Amino acid sequence: MRVIGVTTPGGPEQLEVLDLPLPQPGPGELRIAVVAAAVNPTDTVLRERGGPDGLEPPWVPGMDAAGVVDAVGEGVELSPGDRVVAIIDPRTPRGGAYAELVVVPADGVARLPDDVDLVAASSLPLNALTARHALRRMRVPRAGTIAVTGAAGAVGGYAIELAKHAGLRVVADAKEEDRALVESFGADLVLPRGEGFPQAVLEHEPGGVDALLDAAVMGAAVLPAVRDGGVVACVRAFDGEPERGIDVYAITPADYVHDAEGLAELVDLAAHEVLSLRVARTFPAEEAAEAHRQLEAGGTRGRLVLTF
DSSP: OEEEEBSSOSSGGGOEEEEOOOOOOOTTEEEEEEEEEEEOHHHHHHHHHOSOTTOOSOBOOOSEEEEEEEEEOTTOOOOTTOEEEEEOOOSSTTOOSSBSEEEEEGGGEEEOOTTSOHHHHTTSHHHHHHHHHHHHHHTOOTTOEEEEESTTSHHHHHHHHHHHHTTOEEEEEEOGGGHHHHHHTTOSEEEEOSTTHHHHHHHHSTTOEEEEEETTOOGGGGGGGEEEEEEEEESSOOOSOOOTTOEEEEOOGGGTTTOHHHHHHHHHHHHTTSSOOOEEEEEEGGGHHHHHHHHHHOOOOSEEEEEO
16 A cells, blocks of 8 residues: 655655555544545644654654545444545554555544535645634634634634634734735734734724634734633644633644544535635645645645645
8 A cells, every 4th residue: 555654754855655554444443545635734743753652653644634435344334435534643553644545533534525526625624623623612702703813824714714604703814915815714804914913903902802813823922912811722832821811722633633523514614615625736645745845835825735
């Protein structure tokens, strides 16, 4: 079985085509013939650092896969031939989505409607689930206001669309060249991206917003934009101390890697065009190194996707 993996941590050049034994699904698992695997920043971290202690190489990156069910284990409701999308934990012996065939727990898989493109669908799981769980932790009442940093990115874009679907007001950041894109997601107010964003939020939202999703990883610098007793959700560990009764939550894949129900809800929203599936460019799987280089160069809007 062909996979794209790493035997020695390092730069993009460490990604190589490898031949691994065909995996077999056990109880509660299914095997997917992967059509597309999205490339995310988490993949570059695994490539650079290798797997967790005790997990021997090769390490196979990839947390997002879309494809067709190839085989199922006992107790799985899905059937061979079903079109699916999956959220995958690559830091396990099974490895990640950069593979022709991948075995995953069924509780991280959702069926795809026939009219949802597999390549486009591969951009959904990790980033949309991150946004969904961030909004759930924020506990913002209907008609409340949230702010989003990194709004032009995958997590930020999904967060805006989900927030608007939930009836929230959204203040978002953007570079000038990304303003139209962020407005297209439904943001009510778009302010310049950068260290001045929190103060700009205060100027338009006296007292601060109810909650803020920090997808740009600004850290403690965002706190002034949030009201007393508000909430900050961040996609990485927070680098400061909360203040004024503000709750801070780090959203990690462990929160949702087994959330098939949530993934199914997101698939339905994408099928009804509430969520925008954005693919910036596709690469043959053998060109994964080039995809990683492009991602790390910055500025990509939408997801880069490997195809098998």
